[in-house]
Amino acid sequence: MNKKLYSPLIFELSNAGSKGFSLPHYDYGKINDTLPDNLLRTSPANLPEVDEPTLVRHYTNSSNNNFGVDTGFYPLGSCTMKYNPKINEAAVELAQVANLHPAQPADTVQGALKIYRTLEKALCEIGGMSEFTLNPFAGAHGEYTGLMVIRAYHQSRADEARRKVLVPDSAHGTNPASAAMAGFDIVEVKSLADGTVDLDDLSSKLGDDVAAMMMTNPNTVGMFEKNIPAIAKAVHQAGALLYYDGANLNPMLGIARPGDMGFDVMHINLHKTFSTPHGGGGPGAGPVGVRAGLEQFLPNPRVTVDANGKLSVEMNSTAFGQISAWLGNFTVLIKALAYILNMGAEGLSKAGKLATLNANYIMHSLRDLFKLPIDGPCKHEFVFDGLADKSTGVTTLHVAKALLDHGFHAPTIYFPLLFHESLMIEPTETESKRTLDEFIEVMRNIALEASSNPDKIKNAPYETPVSHPDEDSAALKPILTYMDLCTTTL
Numbered sequence: 001m002n003k004k005l006y007s008p009l010i011f012e013l014s015n016a017g018s019k020g021f022s023l024p025h026y027d028y029g030k031i032n033d034t035l036p037d038n039l040l041r042t043s044p045a046n047l048p049e050v051d052e053p054t055l056v057r058h059y060t061n062s063s064n065n066n067f068g069v070d071t072g073f074y075p076l077g078s079c080t081m082k083y084n085p086k087i088n089e090a091a092v093e094l095a096q097v098a099n100l101h102p103a104q105p106a107d108t109v110q111g112a113l114k115i116y117r118t119l120e121k122a123l124c125e126i127g128g129m130s131e132f133t134l135n136p137f138a139g140a141h142g143e144y145t146g147l148m149v150i151r152a153y154h155q156s157r158a159d160e161a162r163r164k165v166l167v168p169d170s171a172h173g174t175n176p177a178s179a180a181m182a183g184f185d186i187v188e189v190k191s192l193a194d195g196t197v198d199l200d201d202l203s204s205k206l207g208d209d210v211a212a213m214m215m216t217n218p219n220t221v222g223m224f225e226k227n228i229p230a231i232a233k234a235v236h237q238a239g240a241l242l243y244y245d246g247a248n249l250n251p252m253l254g255i256a257r258p259g260d261m262g263f264d265v266m267h268i269n270l271h272k273t274f275s276t277p278h279g280g281g282g283p284g285a286g287p288v289g290v291r292a293g294l295e296q297f298l299p300n301p302r303v304t305v306d307a308n309g310k311l312s313v314e315m316n317s318t319a320f321g322q323i324s325a326w327l328g329n330f331t332v333l334i335k336a337l338a339y340i341l342n343m344g345a346e347g348l349s350k351a352g353k354l355a356t357l358n359a360n361y362i363m364h365s366l367r368d369l370f371k372l373p374i375d376g377p378c379k380h381e382f383v384f385d386g387l388a389d390k391s392t393g394v395t396t397l398h399v400a401k402a403l404l405d406h407g408f409h410a411p412t413i414y415f416p417l418l419f420h421e422s423l424m425i426e427p428t429e430t431e432s433k434r435t436l437d438e439f440i441e442v443m444r445n446i447a448l449e450a451s452s453n454p455d456k457i458k459n460a461p462y463e464t465p466v467s468h469p470d471e472d473s474a475a476l477k478p479i480l481t482y483m484d485l486c487t488t489t490l
C-alpha cells in the first residue's frame with residue numbers, strides 16, 4: 001500500500017479525551033429518564049474521539065481519495081458521466097422541496113406534483129411517448145418496470161404463451177437480467193460484423209412465443225441501428241412489443257425519438273442523459289415511457305390532473321403493480337427537470353451533437369495506435385479492441401490502470417463482450433477540447449510506451465493508494481468495515 005496516499009481511518013486517529021463538539025445546555029432532566037431500560041446501552045458506544053481540525057481533515061482527505069466528475073475526466077462508456085450542474089443542487093435545497101413529506105395530502109403539495117407532471121410531459125416530448133412514470137429508481141429498475149408493463153399487456157389480451165424476450169448479444173447486462181427477473185426466458189440475437197442486429201437471425205427467432213425485443217439504439221458499440229424500421233415491423237408482425245433501452249439517450253436528444261422509430265416502451269436514465277449524479281450506485285432514476293394504448297399498465301401511484309388543473313395521486317386498478325414507495329426519487333427528478341429547463345429544446349439537441357462530435361474526435365485521434373474493430377462515424381461513444389500492437393502483452397486492463405496515474409478515470413473495459421479487449425470511451429458533451437486533447441495525449445503516450453517499455457505500463461498505476469488488488473477477492477471478499485481492514489493486509 002502507498003502509505004503517503006493512504007488517509008488513516010477516523011478510528012486510527014482517535015485520542016481518548018479529545019473532543020470536537022460542544023452541545024447546548026440541556027435543561028430538561030436526564031434524557032435517560034424518558035427511555036425504557038431495555039433500550040439503554042449498558043456500555044458506551046465505541047466512537048472515535050478527535051478534535052475538530054482532525055475531524056475536518058479526515059473527511060477532506062477521504063473525499064480526495066474519491067474520483068468523480070468533479071475531480072477529473074471520466075470517459076466511462078455506456079455510463080454518460082457528464083458534468084452535474086451545481087444549479088440543480090440549489091433547486092433541491094430549496095426549503096419548499098427539502099421539507100416535503102411524501103405522505104402529505106395532495107392539496108398541500110400541488111407544486112411538487114406539478115414538477116412531477118412537467119417532467120413526465122418533457123420526457124414524453126423527448127422520447128415520442130404517450131405517458132411516462134417517474135417511479136423507478138434506476139435504469140435496470142426501469143427495464144424491469146417496462147417488461148412488467150409488457151407482461152401486463154399480453155396478459156390483458158389473454159396472450160399468455162409469450163414467454164421469451166429477445167436480446168441482442170451486444171446488450172447491456174441488465175437487459176437479460178431484468179427480463180429474467182420479470183419471469184421471461186432470454187433468447188440472444190446475433191450482431192453483424194458492424195455491431196448492428198442481424199435481421200435474419202432476428203426473424204428466425206420471432207414467433208408467437210415472443211413477448212418483446214429489447215434494443216439499445218445507438219447500440220452499445222455506439223452505432224445507430226439503420227434497420228430499425230424493418231426491425232420494428234418484424235417484431236410487431238409477430239405480435240411482440242419493442243423495448244428501447246434509453247439509458248444513454250444523449251446522442252438522440254432533439255434529433256430522433258424512440259417513439260417515432262416504432263418503440264412501444266422505453267426507459268431513460270436521468271443519472272446519465274439528464275445530468276443527475278450517479279452517486280456511487282444511487283440514488284438515480286429510470287423513468288419509463290409507453291406509447292398510446294399502454295398507459296393503463298404503468299405502475300402505481302400515478303399523478304393525475306383534473307379539468308381544473310388540480311393534481312392528485314391515484315392508484316389505478318389496471319396498473320401491473322407498484323415498484324417503488326411513493327413517486328420515486330423526487331430530488332433526482334427535480335435535478336433532471338432543472339437541467340431540461342435550463343437547456344431548452346435547442347440546448348438539448350446541441351448537447352447530443354457535441355457528445356457525438358467529441359467521441360468521433362477522440363476516436364480519430366487514437367485510431368492509429370488502438371485497434372478499431374468497427375469503422376465509420378460513431379455516436380456518443382465507441383469501442384477499441386485494445387492496442388493496435390498486439391505483440392507486447394499489454395492488455396486493455398493495463399491501459400486502464402496506467403491512465404489512473406494521469407488523473408483520468410478509466411474508460412469502460414471488457415464490455416461489450418463482442419470483442420476480447422473492449423475499451424469503451426464516452427467523453428460526453430460537457431468536456432472542453434483542452435481536456436479531450438490532454439486525454440488523447442496521455443492515451444497516445446501509454447500506447448507508445450506499451451511498445452517501447454511494456455513492463456512500465458504493466459506495473460502501473462504508481463500513484464494510487466492501492467495499485468494491484470486481487471480482483472477476485474475484491475469482488476468476493478470486499479473490505480467493508482473497519483474490523484475487516486484490521487484483519488487484512490493490502
Ligand SMILES: *Cc1c(COP(=O)(O)O)cnc(C)c1O
Binds near residue numbers: 078
Ligand atoms: C447504465 C445502463 C443500464 C442500467 O442502468 P442502471 O441505472 O445502472 O441500472 C442499462 N442499459 C444501458 C445501455 C446502460 O448504459
